[in-house]
Amino acid sequence: MDKKTKIYLGLFVLLILSMLYVESVKDKPVNWFPTYTAKHKLPYGTFVLKEQLPSLFSNSEITSITEPPYLFLKQKEESNKTYVFINNQISFGDAEIAELMKFVESGNDVFISSHSINIDTLNIETALLDTDNFEQKSIFKFKNKVFKNKEYTFDRFFSNTVFDEFDAENTTVLGITAFLDKNDNRTDQGINFIKFKHGDGNFYLHTFPEVFTNYNILKGNNHQHAANVLSYLDTEKDILWDAYYKTGKSKITSPLHYLLSSKQLKWAYYMALIGVLFFIVFNGKRTQRIIPIITPLKNQTLAFTRTISNMYFEKSEHKNIAEHKINYLLEFIRTKLHIPTTQIDDTFYNYVAQRSGYDYDKVVQLFKFCDEIHMRNQISENDLVKLNRMIENFKNTIQYGK
Incomplete structure (x- = not known):
């Protein structure tokens, strides 16, 4: 050198x-990622709110729910509860919305704070409140006379979402948002907090989830705004805190x-x-030598597959083939229907029938026959053909409908 x-x-x-x-x-640098996770102390986490919930709802038991609402509400009947959802975006499936409506109809409440709340069943849709003046600031205010003349602001950029359509007959307006120009005159205004009566319970829908973040609660007197929003909830009802629909991960994976x-x-x-x-750089110099010509290996995948299939067929390994097909069926249910297969019981049959649209009795018949095969030492070729036909009928129903 x-x-x-x-x-x-x-x-x-x-x-x-x-x-x-x-x-x-x-x-x-400060991490402004909107996680809305109770374990995160980031500006847009909800650690402070979760810590203060016991003081806000001193008579209530607070439970964190880490599974989808559909599965949680399907498992048992809940009463005298308030299910709280806080996240940047929340997208419920049709089955989850149906379960939440049953949950509210029986006397429970649901509180949702998110920028996207479009529930067709309740005829509720949201839209973005736009402004042409970048110097304008946004404010939030309650309709209740108790909070008269109390306005709150938020100094970070966010999507100011309002309710564009709702059922006025069953809806009570609780809060509004507006833009103010440099002279503090309102230019644009919309509704951002409503209460929807459904059955014996209520939906509380709010479009400004940033109010519950660590940054907003610790900023000036904005913690009063968060407390005032939650003050509309029944303090005698237990709190179900949603920990599933969160943008951020609660743990490092x-x-x-x-x-x-x-x-x-x-x-x-x-x-x-x-x-x-x-x-x-210093030791990567390869010694110059003649590089031999190596013929690439042929793709023997198809030949290997044929050899294995012929081996099973010639040795009449019907039982072994059937076990493999049953394992593939369980894997199909886990990946396509998102249903655990650790325990095969009546609850499992119900979930499979509901998610797949397949007849309940046929689902039971399929898995009873799988259990029968497990119990046998040997099975016939006809049994293997029957199992294959039942599995294919089940999969085709999911792919093409009933």
Whole structure:
């Protein structure tokens, strides 16, 4: 290595070390990602709200629900409860909306705070409240005379959503949002908080979830706004806190994410990458030699499949083939219908019949026959054909409908 190369190498190393030092001493940027997760202390997490719920609802039991509302409400009958949903975007399926309506109709309440609340069954739709003046600020105000002259603002950018359509006969307007110009005159206004009566219960629908974030609650007196919104809920009802419909993850699931979340581990990871780079630069020169011609391997997948199938057929391994088909059926139900298969019972039959649209009695007949095959030591070719026909009928029903 000549002198000139050594100088360039030294400058390169010095540059890398300088970059590492600058990155290590500079302030960590604020993460404004809207997680709405109770475990997160980020600006747009809901850690503070979750910690304060016991004081706001001192007579209520607070339970975190980590599974979809459809499964939770299907498992047992709930009474005297308020189901709370807070997230940037919430998209319920038709089956979940039906279960929530039954839940409210029986005397429970549902509180939803999200920018997108479009429930066709209730004839409720939202729209964006636009303004042409970027200097305008948004305010939030309640209709209740108790909160007269109390207006709240939010200094971060957000989607100001309002209710564009709803059933006026069964709906009570609780809050509004508006834009103010530089002279504090209202230019655009819309409804952002309503109460919808359904059966013996109520839907409380709110389109400004940022009010419940850590940043907003700890900013000035905006915590009063969050408390005032929740004051409309019945304090005698237990709280079901939704922990399933959240934009952010409640726990780290990626090893790389775990490494990069720690400052020390992150720079150890970067140094390892730089070390590998140096190794490649200085020791990666391949010794020149004649490269032999290697004929690529032929694709023997089809031949292998035929060989295995012939082996099973010739040895009459009907029982083994049937077991494989049953395992593939259970995997199909887990991935396509999203139903756990750890326990095959009446609840499982109901879920499969409801999700697939397949006749309940035929579902029971299919899995009873699978159990019968499990119990046998050997099965005939006719039994294998019968099992295959029943499984294919079940799958075709899901793909093409009844």
